[in-house]
Amino acid sequence: MKESEARNRILNVTTRLFYEQGYNSTGINQIIEEAGIARASLYHHFPSKRDLLTAYLEEMGQQFVNELTAYLAPLKNPQRKILGLFDYRIERQYHTSFGGCHVMKISAELEKTDASAFSLVAAQKEKQKQAIINQVAQLHAKENAVLPGELLTETLFLLLEGATISSTIQKNIQPLKQARKAAAKLI
Amino acid sequence: MKESEARNRILNVTTRLFYEQGYNSTGINQIIEEAGIARASLYHHFPSKRDLLTAYLEEMGQQFVNELTAYLAPLKNPQRKILGLFDYRIERQYHTSFGGCHVMKISAELEKTDASAFSLVAAQKEKQKQAIINQVAQLHAKENAVLPGELLTETLFLLLEGATISSTIQKNIQPLKQARKAAAKLI
DNA sequence: ACACAAATAGACAGACCTGTCTATTTATTT
DNA sequence: AAATAAATAGACAGGTCTGTCTATTTGTGT
Structure with missing residues (x-):
């Protein structure tokens, strides 16, 4: 039901454009054109641009966690997995031509008073942090x-x-x- | 010569608005109105919006370094000064209601292909890093x-x-x- | 007093923005 | 076959955007 063809196209294009151009600089018109769908179809699935933002964050969050999990899976012990967190970021920076972290990018465009958006964003970061916690929990604490x-x-x-931010700037x-x-x- | 009244007003308002609302979301019209100057005056001093961006980065960079220097001055030894770097950021976050670092914010709005903008931004960060290098250079390296x-x-x-970015998001x-x-x- | 720079008000062009609306056509399900 | 949902094209409103232009006034240095 949510798997409609048009909706997928909208979401794919939106995800790409929001990440590459930013939220404010991406217009509905551009999304419509590149997705090759009708204006009314977009507003049918996403009543406002803000709804696209929510969908974008969820989509990217899902992708990030999935990819990271797959990347760490073959690594053998907690030490290597923790170092893998850094390697994964390096690979991602290459892959996105140093586009940087999508959560940081979006958060920089939000008004700091927009509490509901920031809670979405903070939740995404919390998920990423959880991946580290899981690995550190399995480390044998060093003596000293x-x-x-x-x-x-x-x-x-x-x-x-x-x-990550420093790499994106440099x-x-x-x-x-x-x-x-x-x-x-340190580990 | 560069100290004209109108120019100062433009720069002050621009600095505030770019930081609070972001670059893309701040319009020339709003700057004109809040600065209480004429449209042609703005374009006289700053031929394009891009010139305002450059001026903004330089202005903020200057302010940042000045404030940080003043903040660290009374601290007695390198250890305290290094910790002062963190305390200064804490104070700034309170003072800006968690507005975050202006360099990070701007960099998130730039197209990653905009090399000239990124070199400006990177130069600002390099300056901030230099402040740390200066302090660490004076640390007596610990034995082990x-x-x-x-x-x-x-x-x-x-x-x-x-x-800083984490504090801004959270x-x-x-x-x-x-x-x-x-x-x-660590020190 | 003269010249030049700085500032003013405001209209204007041409483009883009989000969101609404009408009216029609295609799919799918019951 | 009838009904419901999904998609289409495209016009439209009301607003904002950057940058240009004209024509006039204020200020400053020589």
Whole structure:
């Protein structure tokens, strides 16, 4: 029922354009044209542009988690999986020509007073963080670890976030490689 | 000569609006109205909107460095100054109601192919990073430090960046506090 | 007093924006 | 076969956008 052909085309085009051009710079008209569907069809499935934003975030969130899970699956132990988090980001940066994290991009376009949008966005980030928590939980704490468990999780997450935005601004993967190196010393 | 009254008003209003609403969502008409100047005056000083962007980045960069320098000045030793970097960000987040870093916000609105804009943006970030390098250079390396000097600098920078974006998305200072805690253990 | 720069008001072009509406056609289901 | 849903084309309203242009007034330095 939700699998209609037109809806899929709309969602695919929207996802691509919102990520490449941003939310504000992407117009309904462009979506209609590139998706090759009628105006009324779009408004039938998505009554307002805001509904497209919600769908975009959910779609991208789903993709991200699926891809990450697949990427980490073959890695053998928690250490390697944690380093895999950084490698995955590196691969993604190459694949998107340094487009950066979609959640960060969208959040920068939102008015800071738009609480409902920010709660959507924050929920997406929370999911990503959960992937780290799951791995750190399986680490055998080092004898004389510099950072205790919970702080280690947070630090790894923040390193990942900082390296991602930094890599996006600099348009090279150096920050992610450095973050990976630091992570290797901390786990 | 560049100190004309009208120009200052334009720049002040532009700076506020670009930061609060973003670049794409701020119109020339709104700037004119809020600055209380004539349309032709704006185009006299800034021939295109793009010129406003350049001026905005330079203005904000100047402000950021000045404020940070003033904030760190009374702190006594390199350790405290490094932790001061985090405290300064916390204060800024409160002061801007969690508006976040202006460089990150703008970079998220740029097309990733806009090389000239990205080089402006990257230069601003480089300046901020330099502030950390300066402090770390004065640290006496710990005997058995987990992270060697250069990697320590990069790690502190990435922690700061990650905690800033994370704090902006979550709308609370917890990430910055955690990053500060991690930094304290690393230096 | 003269010249030049800076600022003003406001109309205008040409394009784009979101969302609504009418009226018709195609599918699917019962 | 009848009814319901999904899709189509395209006009339309009301607004906003950037940038240009004319024509006039204010200010400043020489």
